[in-house]
Amino acid sequence: MTRGIRKAAVLGSGVMGAAIAAHLANAGIACLLLDMVPTACSKEEEAAGLDLQSAKVRNRLASQAMERLKKTNPAPLFVPAFADRITPGNIEDHWERLGEVDWIIEAVTESLPIKKSLYARLEEVWKPGTIVSSNTSGISIREMIEDCGEALRAHFLGTHFFNPPRYMKLLELVPGPDTDPELLVWMKHFAEKKLGKGVVVAKDTPNFIANRIGTYGLLVTLQEMERGGFTVEEVDAVTGPALGRPKSATFRTLDLVGLDTFVHVAVNVHASVPEDTAEKAAFQTPGVLTELVRRGWIGEKSGQGFYKKVKGANGKSDILALQLDTLAYEPSRKITSGSLEAAKSAKGARNRIKALLGGHDKYADLAWNIVKPVLIYAAEKIGEIADTVVEIDDAMKWGFNWDLGPFELWDVIGVKASLARMEAEGTKVPAWVQAWIDEGNETFYTQRETTGFYVHQQAWKPMEIQPEQISLASLKQQNKIIKGNTGASLIDLGDDVVCLEFHSPNNAIGVDILTMIQQSVDEVRRNWRGLVLANEGRNFCVGANLMLLLMEAQDGEWDEVDHIIRTFQNTMLKLKRLEKPVVAAPHRMTLGGGVEACMPADRILFSAETYFGLVETGVGLIPAGGGCKEMALRVSQSAGSADEDVQPFLNKIFETIAMAKVSTSGEDTRNLHYMRAQDRVIMNPDYRIYEAKQAVLALDRDGYVLPEEELIRVVGEDGRAVMQLGALQLYQGGYISDHDLLIARKLAHVLAGGNAPAGTRVTEQYMLDLEREAFLSLTGEPKTLQRIQHTLAKGKPLRN
Missing domain, CATH: 3.90.226.10 (2-enoyl-CoA Hydratase; Chain A, domain 1)
Structure with a gap:
């Protein structure tokens, strides 16, 4: 397929739309950033003698987004001068210019009717061959484009960037039923080479791969926390580097993401999975999250969530942690135990995880009770959200910054030994996992870089040779x-x-x-x-x-x-x-x-x-x-x-x-x-x-x-x-x-x-x-x- 992307357009200048435009600019791609025309002038605009016909007013939303880009920390742009590669505009005056670009990325409100309306209008100016994609985090790719013509559907796919796009490696490509297979292959290579992304191909299912597994894991953690009476600090001590995950662990991560954003993702999956199932129940939003969102305690952007930073008497900042039973804040405590210290002393993620799970205290048990359901859930989703263990593992490593994906972790702790423990605890394991082990297999990977890995339908798949990715x-x-x-x-x-x-x-x-x-x-x-x-x-x-x-x-x-x-x-x-x-x-x-x-x-x-x-x-x-x-x-x-x-x-x-x-x-x-x-x-x-x-x-x-x-x-x-x-x-x-x-x-x-x-x-x-x-x-x-x-x-x- 002979094509190239020299110029792009992003529709929607919100946080994600503007950040995507910035990263395209980082990659040397000129970009139009378009948003709606305001329905009223601001006081400053009126004072300057402007009206609704003034270009400055009509382009205000995109122009303001560009100003925010220059002030955002961490910076979305490699250097401030790259902002010159972005041209702000609006979807009324500059709509026809979409015929000039090679790639159109839709990043508007997460509403199926709004998106469908936009694509119906887009088809009127769409230039044959132009790639069109949606940055949706969970809306069906098939549904949003189903009313468009065959040619546009063949050039359409989901491109789910993780936030912030400059720094987060993961890009989930989600083909629709009519997406040209050659286009998918080309886009994967383009995104890896030109945009510097780690690409996984996801199926068109609720919240795709990383958010599906990651949201489930966070909800399981909250449920286990409530069941065991653990504190915010205790859970974060276990679910950080000791478990091969970022220092932000569980609750600092939720504060950074925004509790309102997380609840939206959880609700989206809850609404999409079958009724009267364990999965439906698992994605029920916990009451504490609902209450915190109601209070506006949604994390870092509101100044408080599960943690709150305050000025102490000495003028220095103190970190307070939320007490879930009272919803009051108290000084954060340092948590330690034998298993946590063993994990801290171990070198490398694999050894840390083995040390933590091999411990004999309540924190080792907490870690196991968090890990176990995630391993089982990831196994249940093989064939539904992705066909191989690699897509799931890479999505979690690149999208949630885990050191090991679920199946890599399972290999590390020993599949046979963990299955025996699960059986002893009365936990039901997906049939294919048990069958896989019964056939004489002991892992989901064989020397990953040189041999192969498990794929749906009980088979090994050779690892594709990537000559451009040399591994020392x-x-x-x-x-x-x-x-x-x-x-x-x-x-x-x-x-x-x-x-x-x-x-x-x-x-x-x-x-x-x-x-x-x-x-x-x-x-x-x-x-x-x-x-x-x-x-x-x-x-x-x-x-x-x-x-x-x-x-x-x-x-x-x-x-x-x-x-x-x-x-x-x-x-x-x-x-x-x-x-x-x-x-x-x-x-x-x-x-x-x-x-x-x-x-x-x-x-x-x-x-x-x-x-x-x-x-x-x-x-x-x-x-x-x-x-x-x-x-x-x-x-x-x-x-x-x-x-x-x-x-x-x-x-x-x-x-x-x-x-x-x-x-x-x-x-x-x-x-x-x-x-x-x-x-x-x-x-x-x-x-x-x-x-x-x-x-x-x-x-x-x-x-x-x-x-x-x-x-x-x-x-x-x-x-x-x-x-x-x-x-x-x-x-x-x-x-x-x-x-x-x-x-x-x-x-x-x-x-x-x-x-x-x-x-x-x-x-x-x-x-x-x-x-x-x-x-x-x-x-x-x-x-x-x-x-x-x-x-x-x-x-x-x-x-x-």
Whole structure:
């Protein structure tokens, strides 16, 4: 199928409609955002002399939505400038423009009559071939389009984005009975590649997959809570990370979603399932939720729900928890027990869950009584809401941020053992599950990445090979590790390309990782076409190993501190001097030393959600692994001629590093001058290792030649004075502390080239020596050591 989406339209500028338009803009797709024409002018509009015929009035709803986009936190847009890709309008004056677009997304009120009326009108201007979809969260895809012509029905499907669309990975595609199968396949690939989504294909059933299972699980939790007399804090202690779920657990999640929104979803399923069934009863809204919604206590957007934040006597915020029996708020309590502590001590979601469920206290029992019905319900829905365990598991992981889907969890705790426990407890299990085990199967997956998984109708289905989604975990299972140590591994990606993966705690760079980088450079130089720097950790790299540095500094081992920094610098320089192409593919938090590990690469492929920054000033230091040197080099390279003034550019670099600015997205690295012309952003993080490998191969095919070392033109004493003056003004205004000013002065000295005269061209090693000298002097400052200690203990910077 030959098609493309260059321009789209979103009908409805509410929270979801506007956020979807924003994410289309993030993906480089121009978008019309249309809403209704207001029926009356506001007081401000009347005062400005406007009337109902004024364009500003007629476009008000969409224009206001765009203003909200710019203020929403977390930001729906990668960078504010992407708002220019969205054109606000209204469905009266701009209706005909729908014939210009390639994709129309309906995101209006969740009302079947309203949607049907809209589609009847849309068919009048619909251009054959244009994709049309609804962002409904549960209304029947078949019913809303059944009165339209065959051609439109063939190009129609559900596209259920999860909120907020930029950050939530899940997109449920829901074909109708007449949806063109080729269109469905094309849209799945487009959404994965261009929009960066994790796509599952759902059946046209109430609330599709994730909300169906997730809502059931939340209702079961509330019912078990009431039955066992548990508190809000107790339930959240059990249903958070200990059970492989987000820190927001049950009640913080409900507060974030909005209790009114959750009740709407539950009511929708309750109204759609057969009468006089256990499922109907399970989706009955609990009385406490009904009462809280009646009171307007609907969660974070109203200021209170199951939790309430108040100012304490000391001026700090206190968290209060709702008492379900009295509906009064009391200070939130910390919950602990043997099973919870065992789960906390275990490494990895699988081990945490096994530790919790393997406990022998009331919280282990609570966890089991919550998990058991969800496993059974998910099994009952196979064939109804989805055909394979994969769609259900992926939907729950991507839509509810569970570490494991229901069937993955069932495999972890042991299907046979859990069935025996269920039988002993008198719990009825779906017949197909028992039959599956009776046939000699023990799991729902066989080595998932390489073999297969269970599908409806009692069969194994081979896992489809996804060449664009390289899994380092799978490659390691296939014994593709070339060499490694406790901090990093070198892995064969195929086609004579290797990947250096960090896997130390938090991927912090220590001696083990530096050693592996050096060994990897030697290995690649001898035997491979090129090197990828990437990993599958939660974050790419949070920086250098501060604990090691603190211990040496506290002991006064200054020669050892100097050795550590020299080793870091020499390692990065060795990586930069590798005669084979190097491509870095960072993701999420990439800070300090993590940034410096990427900078030597010939290309950087930023994941869309990459938070990238040299943050060393936050711990009282400056970048000393080549970060300052590389940024000074960029300033020098920006000069078109020997007499061009680069001071304005250098001032921006100085501000970025001194204020420890971190990009808010991969795209934002451009604004902070971390992105070069050859670098780019990858929308789907699952594709970044594949894309990095392809970039290495392309550089190699083009006859890669190691760039010659460039001398760095420095601004000297006058340029240093300009930067230091800016810092002094901030100090005098009370914006920075004495120690901040000291750090800023040393940073300015390094970036300006030390005492070299303005215009002097210096070597990279000269700049590295300046970095190291400044770093060592700051390491000897008591306030710097206080900052490091505080960061290690609290996980956030200290301003002293």
